[in-house]
Amino acid sequence: xxxxxxxxxxxxxxxxxxxxxxxxxxxxxxxxxxxxxxxxxxxxxxxxxxxxxxxxxxxxxxxxxxxxxxxxxxxxxxxxxxxxxxxxxxxxxxxxxxxxxxxxxxxxxxxxxxxxxxxxxxxxxxxxxxxxxxxxxxxxxxxxxxxxxxxxxxxxxxxxxxxxxxxxxxxxxxxxxxxxxxxxxxxxxxxxxxxxxxxxxxxxxxxxxxxxxxxxxxxxxxxxxxxxxxxxxxxxxxxxxxxxxxxxxxxxxxxxxxxxxxxxxxxxxxxxxxxxxxxxxxxxxxxxxxxxxxxxxxxxxxxxxxxxxxxxxxxxxxxx
Numbered sequence: 001x002x003x004x005x006x007x008x009x010x011x012x013x014x015x016x017x018x019x020x021x022x023x024x025x026x027x028x029x030x031x032x033x034x035x036x037x038x039x040x041x042x043x044x045x046x047x048x049x050x051x052x053x054x055x056x057x058x059x060x061x062x063x064x065x066x067x068x069x070x071x072x073x074x075x076x077x078x079x080x081x082x083x084x085x086x087x088x089x090x091x092x093x094x095x096x097x098x099x100x101x102x103x104x105x106x107x108x109x110x111x112x113x114x115x116x117x118x119x120x121x122x123x124x125x126x127x128x129x130x131x132x133x134x135x136x137x138x139x140x141x142x143x144x145x146x147x148x149x150x151x152x153x154x155x156x157x158x159x160x161x162x163x164x165x166x167x168x169x170x171x172x173x174x175x176x177x178x179x180x181x182x183x184x185x186x187x188x189x190x191x192x193x194x195x196x197x198x199x200x201x202x203x204x205x206x207x208x209x210x211x212x213x214x215x216x217x218x219x220x221x222x223x224x225x226x227x228x229x230x231x232x233x234x235x236x237x238x239x240x241x242x243x244x245x246x247x248x249x250x251x252x253x254x255x256x257x258x259x260x261x262x263x264x265x266x267x268x269x270x271x272x273x274x275x276x277x278x279x280x281x282x283x284x285x286x287x288x289x290x291x292x293x294x295x296x297x298x299x300x301x302x303x304x305x306x307x308x309x310x311x312x313x314x315x316x317x318x319x320x
Contacts, residue, residue, distance in 0.1 A: 002037055002065070003282075004066045009075055011052040012046060014044070033058050045190070050127065051187075053126070056123075061116060063115050066113075068110045069108050070104060072106060074130075075126060078193065082161060086118065104153055111279065123172065123193070125193065148201075149201075151226075152260070165196065172190070214260065222256065224245060225265075233295075271310070281319060
């Protein structure tokens with residue numbers, strides 16, 4: 001199965017890697033997808049202000065794996081992702097559209113299988129902590145926000161693409177590469193996406209929807225809990241034990257975890273567990289049974305069902 005590895009801290013180098021893998025020549029900071037894989041383009045925009053942007057628009061003619069993630073400590077990626085998959089058994093005209101926006105940090109790793117006849121459209125904006133600090137003035141004005149951003153990036157909480165995001169992204173795709181002012185247009189649209197996302201995040205931080213208002217101390221405690229959940233082992237997380245580690249009641253921990261991460265403690269752990277399973281299977285060094293046992297499953301069928309539900313493909317398919 002073809003693997004698109006979009007994890008890199010330099011999108012120009014990523015484009016070169018993909019061009020060698022796909023055996024196509026880059027032109028104008030872009031590569032065209034070979035016909036046997038699908039139809040589409042992968043494009044990189046590097047701006048003078050230090051922002052790097054990866055744009056992907058592909059219709060796939062075969063099943064592929066997509067790996068996303070960051071490689072440098074202190075780097076962030078703002079992801080605007082949309083996937084369109086066939087939805088009806090009897091009609092190719094029926095489509096299911098999944099779209100989201102999320103901020104990811106250096107600990108984020110994600111595998112997914114994109115099935116044949118599906119299409120993807122990604123806009124991924126890569127920037128450093130230093131760039132972000134300078135851009136929104138974290139050091140001088142918002143020390144709490146500076147702690148909050150890494151927490152939210154590890155949470156990888158998703159929000160839906162709204163109409164304004166879509167409008168800006170559509171404008172990015174129609175900018176004329178021959179226009180001498182193209183970099184000005186790119187810079188304007190990309191900064192608009194960044195500004196809208198962080199303005200919304202700052203508003204939510206100051207006016208939380210949940211019962212508890214997050215403090216700097218809560219942020220530190222949640223990071224400790226999140227670190228445990230990001231290392232899935234043979235036993236499921238003990239919420240009472242995690243609450244004790246965080247010096248909170250079980251009720252408070254459960255509430256503020258969902259408030260920040262957008263999901264329950266168990267669901268977050270299960271997602272990390274399945275991502276680890278995908279990573280291990282993709283190496284080709286382990287059988288399905290071995291991975292199941294490493295991650296604490298006593299029933300192989302339950303593991304297969306969980307994996308298939310998460311990735312819409314069986315674990316065995318990764319070994320073929």
